[in-house]
Amino acid sequence: MVTIRCSEQEIKAQGKCKIKCGSPVDGGHYCSLPCHDRRTVHACKETVSKQLRCGHTKDMPCFREPSKEICFAPISLKRACGHVLNVVCGEASSLEENICGELIEKRLPCNHLARVACSISAETVFCNARIEQLLGC
Numbered sequence: 001m002v003t004i005r006c007s008e009q010e011i012k013a014q015g016k017c018k019i020k021c022g023s024p025v026d027g028g029h030y031c032s033l034p035c036h037d038r039r040t041v042h043a044c045k046e047t048v049s050k051q052l053r054c055g056h057t058k059d060m061p062c063f064r065e066p067s068k069e070i071c072f073a074p075i076s077l078k079r080a081c082g083h084v085l086n087v088v089c090g091e092a093s094s095l096e097e098n099i100c101g102e103l104i105e106k107r108l109p110c111n112h113l114a115r116v117a118c119s120i121s122a123e124t125v126f127c128n129a130r131i132e133q134l135l136g137c
Contacts (some may be wrong), residue, residue, distance in 0.1 A: 027062040054089050081118050 017035030025031050025044040029036065032046070044062035051057050052066050056073040061068070071089035078084055083102040099117035108114050108122050112129045116122070 025062075029062055056089055079118075083118060 012096050019035050021031040021033050021036055021042075023027055023031045023042055025042040027044050027046070027048065029044045029046045031042050031044075033040075046062045047059050049057045049059050049061050050064075050066040052069055052071050054071050054073075056071050058066070058069055058071065059068065063103050073089045074086060075089050075092060076084050076086050077092060077095070079100045079102075079103075080097060081100050083100050085095070085100070085102075098119060102118045103115050104111045104118050106120075106122040106125070108125055110129075112127050114122070114125050114127065116125055125127075
């Protein structure tokens with residue numbers, strides 16, 4: 001314990017004490033901050049590995065709630081069409097299953113080929129091919 005004069009502020013006194021607080025905090029850890037005001041909220045900042053909702057693990061401060069964390073682990077998703085999409089895990093749930101952005105060649109109703117996204121129907125693509133055609137006028 002540090003003894004200070006009544007006229008000194010407690011903030012000044014904190015600088016004089018170099019002993020770690022040691023108060024118990026969440027997760028079975030102890031406060032590693034130097035001596036501080038007893039009114040200070042103790043949030044454990046020790047880095048621990050926690051399991052996220054998706055099953056991946058992430059290193060984070062002990063006080064953080066894993067259910068509120070976004071997972072940045074890279075994953076590969078196989079689409080219904082067979083193409084593989086590489087994304088981060090936290091984005092996977094927001095992707096629509098039937099949309100594939102892989103560019104492929106498709107034959108249009110006019111018989112020309114066009115490079116379009118896999119999930120786009122060839123019937124909805126406007127053909128930009130230039131052709132020579134003799135007009136009847």
